[in-house]
Amino acid sequence: MAAGDGTTGGTPSGMPSDRSIPRRSFMHTRVPLIGVVSTVAVLPPAAPVTITAENIGEAPWPTCVSGHGYRAEPVPTDVEMGPDGLLYVTSLPGGSEDPALGPRGVVYSIDPGTGETNLVATGFGGATGIAVAPNGTLYVAELFGGPMGAGQVAVVAPGASAATSVIEVSMPSAVSVRAETLYVTTDSLGDAKLTVVPLKGGAHAKK
Numbered sequence: 001m002a003a004g005d006g007t008t009g010g011t012p013s014g015m016p017s018d019r020s021i022p023r024r025s026f027m028h029t030r031v032p033l034i035g036v037v038s039t040v041a042v043l044p045p046a047a048p049v050t051i052t053a054e055n056i057g058e059a060p061w062p063t064c065v066s067g068h069g070y071r072a073e074p075v076p077t078d079v080e081m082g083p084d085g086l087l088y089v090t091s092l093p094g095g096s097e098d099p100a101l102g103p104r105g106v107v108y109s110i111d112p113g114t115g116e117t118n119l120v121a122t123g124f125g126g127a128t129g130i131a132v133a134p135n136g137t138l139y140v141a142e143l144f145g146g147p148m149g150a151g152q153v154a155v156v157a158p159g160a161s162a163a164t165s166v167i168e169v170s171m172p173s174a175v176s177v178r179a180e181t182l183y184v185t186t187d188s189l190g191d192a193k194l195t196v197v198p199l200k201g202g203a204h205a206k207k
Contacts, residue, residue: 039115040087040110040112040115041110041111041115041116041117042117043074043076043089043091043108043117044074044117045071045072045073045074045094046071046072046073046074046093046094046104046106047071047104048069048070048071049069049070049072050067050068050069050070051065051066051067051068051069051070052066052067053066072093072094073094074091074092074093074094074106075091075092075093075094076089076090076091077090077091077092077127077128077129078090078128078129078130078141078174079130080130080131080132081112081132082109082132082136083132083134083135083136084136085111085112086109086110086111086112087109087110087111087112088107088108088109088110088120088130088132088138089107089108089109089110089130090105090106090107090124090127090128090129090130090140090141091105091106091107091108091127092105092126092127092128093105093106102123103123103124103125103126103142103144103145104122104123104124105122105123105124105125105126105127105140105142106119106120106121106122106124106127107119107120107121107122107124107127107130107138107140107156108120120138120156120161121138121140121156121160121161121162121163122161122162123162123163124140124142124145124154124163125142125143125144125145125146125149126142126143126144126145126151127140127141127142127143128141128142128143128172128173128174128188129141129172129173129174129175129185130175131175131176131177131182132177133177135158136158137155137156137157137158138154138155138156139153139154139155139156139167139175139177139182140153140154140156140163140175141153141172141173141174141175141184141185142154142172143171143172143173143188143189144171145166146166146168150170150171151169151170151171151172151186152166152167152168152169152172153166153167153169153172153175153182153184153197154166155167167182167184167197169184169186169195169197170186170187171186171187171188171189171190172184172185172186172188172195173185173188173192174188177199180198180199180200181196181197181198181199182196182197182198182199183195183196183197184196184197
């Protein structure tokens with residue numbers, strides 16, 4: 001049903017629920033050596049989108065929700081610790097990922113001590129993995145990124161809120177950075193393979 005802010009709640013599968021959901025959902029947990037699980041932080045819901053007659057057929061939504069705002073639950077996909085001691089988390093927007101709504105994947109930072117969560121960067125098409133370089137540069141695997149939706153790795157410079165350049169690779173999922181080399185799982189929905197990208201000189205990247 002409609003939540004107090006005029007939006008409709010959601011379930012992990014992106015389906016509307018018959019009851020409102022908390023405004024913050026999907027937690028990150030820690031498990032110490034003694035095996036006790038505790039919550040580190042929860043991620044906020046995605047920005048609301050308006051359900052229209054055109055996109056209502058993309059999921060089995062009842063027609064009565066047409067015209068309402070919908071806040072999908074976030075879908076965290078990867079987490080890495082940065083040189084500043086913060087956790088960096090990639091998240092899918094949840095719900096429909098129709099290209100007409102634009103790339104809505106995000107990166108959050110989480111203080112593992114306090115649980116404080118902040119939005120770092122936005123505008124990613126299928127943010128499935130993240131790597132953090134020693135200087136704080138973020139490398140975000142976008143499974144469906146790029147103008148043709150064929151995939152790319154977004155490079156986010158320290159302090160930036162969106163990609164500052166991109167590395168063109170096919171359907172990346174996992175990504176890791178070591179020294180001046182990027183290791184990327186590519187063609188992830190087919191014959192997946194490991195692609196090695198030298199970072200020195202930046203000749204690989206496009207603005």
